[in-house]
Amino acid sequence: MYVDLLTRALGKGEEGRRSDDLLRADLVHSRARLQAIEGETRTPVAKALARELSYDGALIRLCESLEVPTSPSSFANPVRERARLERELVALGVDLSTALEAQPA
Numbered sequence: 001m002y003v004d005l006l007t008r009a010l011g012k013g014e015e016g017r018r019s020d021d022l023l024r025a026d027l028v029h030s031r032a033r034l035q036a037i038e039g040e041t042r043t044p045v046a047k048a049l050a051r052e053l054s055y056d057g058a059l060i061r062l063c064e065s066l067e068v069p070t071s072p073s074s075f076a077n078p079v080r081e082r083a084r085l086e087r088e089l090v091a092l093g094v095d096l097s098t099a100l101e102a103q104p105a
Helices: 002-011 020-038 044-065 072-076 078-091
Strands: none
Touching: 002 044, 002 072, 020 072, 044 078, 072 078
């Protein structure tokens, strides 16, 4: 079921290629939102699920851009796949804890 939801969520993304910097910023932002609910004791299930889908979608898009193999079907066990991809990104030097400064347009 989670794989189906994630596949649908990814299908509603923006068309076209986004820069790696924007993808990293999306990932860091969605990670912060996901971590914010970890401290909450009464987070609605729908809110928690939406934040997980947002983070995993950002994770997949960045990994695809950096040629790290993944797909929604790899998220049958989301916790394990999320951890694997985070380790891969850290190994590539991606800092998952800080947002990039906004670049002037």
